Amino acid sequence: MNNNDCVLRVEDIHKSFGGKEVLRGITFDVRRGETKVFIGPSGTGKSTLLRCINQLTLPDRGRVWLDGEEVTNSGARINYFRQKIGMVFQNFYLFDHLTAVRNVELALLKVRGMGKAEAREKALIELRQVGMEDWADHYPAELSGGQAQRVSIARALAMDPDVILFDEPTSALDPELTREVLEVMKRLAREGMTMLVVTHEMGFACSVANEVLFMENGVVAEQGAPDLLLRDPRFTRMKDFIGRLDDRPGD
């Protein structure tokens, strides 16, 4: 892999909470336009890993680079890097006091210093991207979970990020709403957005991931193209895990 191609580099990330080591040395590179999916049992540090990348959680050890610049230990410049690293949350975290379009334009106005008209125009373009332009003037309380998540994706897109981190974006949604959010994410992946996705959606992983990282006990236990991990008999742990997923009663 040549260096220009590598948009994000994560090196030896460690993190403990109250003596429990949640991340025990995670390293990977992300190429521009790539979609990486993180899969694994709950409590194996997948969400913590995403938060360590944009420093919402400070890692105990390890470094993160974005486009060759170090994100870790960057002091006040972290606010610059965070504009370049979008994030989408399990519970959407839309700004509850703002309409959809104002959710998308807020950071354009307050962080990027864009003019009102320009920010509004860009926000509407991003809402159109996720099929939410007709809901621009609705408040988060008036949106379904799927709609809210699509607005939050538009909010992340508006900053023109180099990479977007998706932290279990569909875990709070029923299957119907999950599908509408995954459709948007699949399209973004096809259009060349660089994405890191923590999810339990194997269908999504198989259809769009360039690489799947199966995490267990704070380390990457298996790593490779989805096909490989699912079919190659040398890989067993992710298959075991997925087997257990399918066995869940009543699911």
Place this chain on the structure above:
Amino acid sequence: MDVLSILIDWFPYLLSGVTVTIGLVIAALGIGIILGLPMAIGQVYGSRPVRSLIGVYVWFFRGLPILVLLFLFWFGIFPGIGLGHLPAFIVGAVVLGLRGAAYQSQIFRGGIQSVGEGQMIAARSLGMSRLTAIRSVILPQAMRIALPGWSNEYPNILTDSAVCYAIGVAELLTLASRIVAQTNVMMPIYLATAGIFIILNYGGLKILHGLERRVEIPGFGTGAV
């Protein structure tokens, strides 16, 4: 002279106290919000020394009877810092305001703490500084949550303002007692005074509830139907 004509004669004089009372209330609410809001922010987001300092302030101003506070400032603190010449109105407004700030800071603090933690996380993830996030995301929500409780400060301060009688501010109660001294008519005068307080109370709350409705947005309703 019968009671009714006394009442009619003196009513305009009594009403002139309304301006002073309203002035006290507005000044006190204003001082309260100007000091109380930053104090609330400091108490939630500040460093430990900042939080303790605000804690001491709140403890002091909530811990003393308003009349004791008023006397402390009127006879002791203001003369002590060379401001003994200030008119009683100013001293009264400042004391009501300082005390109001202690109460209001706790109302705003409750509002800030009711805003979900995800709001700050989402704001920071977009590259907002903490200050921008507080100003553009946290406070607009916190204020809406706090508004009904804050409205409740209005009747508190309105009724408290009558203690300024004790230092001779020409507010409603002071004027009423002057009229009583002049005319020897007691109950009708105090009843009229009570009536004016009730009207002020009702009118003010009406305005504040109107304000609540104006800033109401989906998801931040007061639950009133």
